[in-house]
Amino acid sequence: MRRxxxxxxxxxxxxxxxxxxxxxxxxxAGYLPFGKxxxxxxxxxxxxxxxxxxxxxxxxxxxxxxAGFDSNGDYLAELSASGFGFVEIGSVTPRPQPGTxxxxxxxxxxxxxLINNSGAxxxxxxxxxxxxxxxxxxxxxxxxxxxxxxxxxxxxxxIVKEYLRVFRNMYQYVxxxxxxxxxxxxxxxxxxxxxxxxxxxxxxMFEFRRGQLDYRPILVKISPDMSHEELDxxxxxxxxxxxxxxxxxxxxxxxxxxxxxxxxxxxxxxxxLKVVRYVAERSGNNYPIIxxxxxxxxxxxxxxxxxxxxxxxxxSGVRENGLKLLRAAxxxxxxxxx
Ligand SMILES: Cc1cc2nc3c(=O)[nH]c(=O)nc-3n(C[C@H](O)[C@H](O)[C@H](O)COP(=O)(O)O)c2cc1C
Numbered sequence: 001m002r003r004x005x006x007x008x009x010x011x012x013x014x015x016x017x018x019x020x021x022x023x024x025x026x027x028x029a030g031y032l033p034f035g036k037x038x039x040x041x042x043x044x045x046x047x048x049x050x051x052x053x054x055x056x057x058x059x060x061x062x063x064x065x066x067a068g069f070d071s072n073g074d075y076l077a078e079l080s081a082s083g084f085g086f087v088e089i090g091s092v093t094p095r096p097q098p099g100t101x102x103x104x105x106x107x108x109x110x111x112x113x114l115i116n117n118s119g120a121x122x123x124x125x126x127x128x129x130x131x132x133x134x135x136x137x138x139x140x141x142x143x144x145x146x147x148x149x150x151x152x153x154x155x156x157x158x159i160v161k162e163y164l165r166v167f168r169n170m171y172q173y174v175x176x177x178x179x180x181x182x183x184x185x186x187x188x189x190x191x192x193x194x195x196x197x198x199x200x201x202x203x204x205m206f207e208f209r210r211g212q213l214d215y216r217p218i219l220v221k222i223s224p225d226m227s228h229e230e231l232d233x234x235x236x237x238x239x240x241x242x243x244x245x246x247x248x249x250x251x252x253x254x255x256x257x258x259x260x261x262x263x264x265x266x267x268x269x270x271x272x273l274k275v276v277r278y279v280a281e282r283s284g285n286n287y288p289i290i291x292x293x294x295x296x297x298x299x300x301x302x303x304x305x306x307x308x309x310x311x312x313x314x315x316s317g318v319r320e321n322g323l324k325l326l327r328a329a330x331x332x333x334x335x336x337x338x
Contacts, residue, residue: 001044001297007322015114016106019319023070026078034049034139036081043323044083045330049337052085053218054288055244057175059143059185061085063301063329066223066292066313067147071122073131077138082323083330088313089128091149091180092170094162096124097315107320112296113268116251116315117261120149125166132173146174146309147221158191162205176216177205178290181234182223182250182262193226195233199241206242217244217288222279224249224271224293231275235282245288247313248275265316269294273307280308296321297330305333 003011010018029035050061065079073089080087081128099121107116122128132144148166149161155206167177179201181192192198198220205218220243222234237243249272251262272293280289293302296317304312317325 001278001321001325001328003321011107011109011320014103015107015319016102018068018116019105022156022322023075024317026075026082030078030081032191036077036228039078039081040083043327044081045327045334047330047334049334050085050330052310055176056215057143057217058279059085059311060141061330062305062311063326064088064143064145064187064290064311064313066315067091067180067319068116068118068120069315069318071120073144076131076142076144077136080138083326086145086175086311086313087145088145088147088178089132089174090122090147090178090219091120092122092125092128092146092166093120093149093151094125094165095151096127097122097151105151106261108265108267111265111267112320113263113265113294115248115256115259116264116276119152122149125169128226129169129173130212132170134234143176144174145176145178146170147178147180149180159198160204163201167205168208171208171212171216172214174216176244179205180222180250181220183333189208193230195237198234202237202241202243205320209242219243219247219288221247221250222275224252224268224275225254226275228278231278235279238287245290245310246279246283247290247292248272249293251293264293265320266294266296269296269300273303276304276309277307281315295329296325298325298329301303301329302332302336312325 052059052062064084067088067090073099100119104118253262255263276291288310290311291304292313295314
């Protein structure tokens with residue numbers, strides 16, 4: 001995808017500053033009279049053939065925003081006006097978490113990739129709840145997913161309680177949940193990888209959900225560094241339990257060997273596609289998969305759907321190439337389906 005002059009200029013700043021400028025511009029555009037209308041006209045895909053029904057939820061299109069982009073749900077109205085099919089907020093933790101000291105996102109300019117060592121900064125459950133509780137005319141029809149993460153400081157014995165606390169409090173305000181099983185880059189000590197550990201996190205959620213009137217799908221987000229045996233184990237959990245789907249993948253710590261953090265962007269693309277293809281095949285193409293990882297161009301997004309994803313979540317692609325990636329990717333999918 002060719003970058004405009006503006007995209008070149010904005011990438012002269014450090015990666016986190018680039019992202020914050022982009023968000024500030026989005027906010028400014030949203031404030032202008034007819035601003036949200038303008039965003040919709042210039043950025044949002046319009047073709048009705050993009051509509052999807054996944055996990056019992058209606059999506060106006062299958063391309064959304066991944067966790068870490070709008071962690072606190074501060075830009076939901078603007079992202080909705082820009083046309084994203086869904087926004088995954090989070091990772092949300094029970095209490096605010098400042099994350100790792102800056103600079104914590106390292107740009108590999110020539111390789112079109114980012115190394116994320118941000119440590120899931122977010123303003124905590126109460127703040128995020130306040131944001132998603134007040135849906136307005138712009139966000140009423142937006143599909144919102146809540147990614148649940150772990151506080152860096154939480155001792156292992158309290159993790160289950162903390163995940164459940166976020167889940168229960170957010171239950172009535174969002175449309176689906178993603179349990180982050182991948183590495184919080186600042187706390188490599190705990191990554192739940194055994195069947196027992198994963199079940200201990202999600203089974204209390206299934207139990208809580210059984211007592212509710214509304215059904216909220218639960219997915220787990222997996223690391224691209226899992227072995228085939230670990231992927232098989234997650235797929236078995238998907239088939240054998242009420243788990244609704246898998247999000248694959250988060251950043252790769254294995255690919256970022258020399259640096260602290262997780263590799264995102266172009267260097268992750270092939271591995272993300274491989275994991276999604278493997279999970280889709282192992283699960284007989286019968287379960288929802290949110291594909292994420294290295295979705296930098298419309299062609300990457302099209303390949304992710306071909307690999308077996310039902311939905312695609314963008315992250316580094318929008319951070320580095322801008323919001324127009326959504327419309328370009330949507331156009332590619334429509335053309336491929338024509
Ligand atoms: C700066 C940054 C922060 C992120 N924060 C989170 C997070 O809080 N929780 C999470 O599950 N994933 C987080 N991610 C991972 C993304 O959601 C996504 O899975 C990953 O970046 C791979 O996609 P990409 O290659 O398109 O960026 C973050 C990624 C970046 C670049």
